[in-house]
Amino acid sequence: MGTFLGVLGALVVIALVFFFIANTVGVEEGEAGRNPRLDAKVKENIKPVGAVDVGEVAAASGAAPAAARSGEQVYSAVCMACHGTGAAGAPKVGDKAAWGPRKDKGIDTLLDHAIHGFNAMPPKGTCMDCSDDELKAAIEHMLGQTGL
Ligand code: HEC
Incomplete structure (x- = not known):
């Protein structure tokens, strides 16, 4: 039982840490919204693959699942x-x-x-x-x- 409470306590601490990190990151994302240059870049990055000049971009990022594998x-x-x-x-x-x-x-x-x-x-x-x-x-x- 003591161990269980210890683990529970540790999980709560970890959750708080993540909460804090999420807040910090959230502020940065908010800034992107006010910075038009960054904003455009974010929009460019999250554009659906089909709308981008596929081949090169997808191959370079290696992240697009739709891109043909070699x-x-x-x-x-x-x-x-x-x-x-x-x-x-x-x-x-x-x-x-x-x-x-x-x-x-x-x-x-x-x-x-x-x-x-x-x-x-x-x-x-x-x-x-x-x-x-x-x-x-x-x-x-x-x-x-x-x-x-
Ligand atoms: C589970 C095992 C296995 C995997 C995985 C596998 N193969 Fe095969 N492949 C075989 C075997 C066994 C043969 C021989 C069949 C025969 O000639 O009787 C063969 C034969 C072939 C042939 C020759 C067919 C012919 O007409 O002679 C080609 C082409 C081929 N495989 C392509 C591929 C490709 C491309 C992949 C991957 C996408 C692949 N194989 C994955 C087992 C496998």
Whole structure:
């Protein structure tokens, strides 16, 4: 019981500290409203992504979820689990013998198989929010890394 009250006391102190910090920050935000230059900058920053000149800005900030990921990013985040290790019999990046005949099928077929799945290759390689372009970029990245 003593411990419980101690923890409770500590939480109250932490809450007060946060309350204080929030107030301090709040004052600064208020100042932005009175400073037209800062105000414009804030508005620019919170503009919806679609309204901004997408590509560069989104890529630079790295914060916009709608921006297309590079083939390398998709590969590292998703495809590498299998294609970096050969798990489930996946053709490994760097294995020319495994990728050569696949490349010969043509990028359209490979993309189609990547989108819809192919034997043990799951649809979209399990990247359900990947666009077709992102999947294509990931395939091209794997082929490039393999030297094909
Ligand atoms: C769960 C493991 C796994 C993940 C994750 C995975 N793959 Fe695969 N992939 C496979 C396997 C296994 C094969 C071989 C299928 C076969 O040839 O029978 C394969 C084959 C492929 C092929 C060749 C298809 C063909 O026609 O020969 C492509 C292209 C491909 N994967 C792309 C991707 C991309 C792009 C990603 C990431 C977005 C990805 N894979 C993620 C397991 C995976």
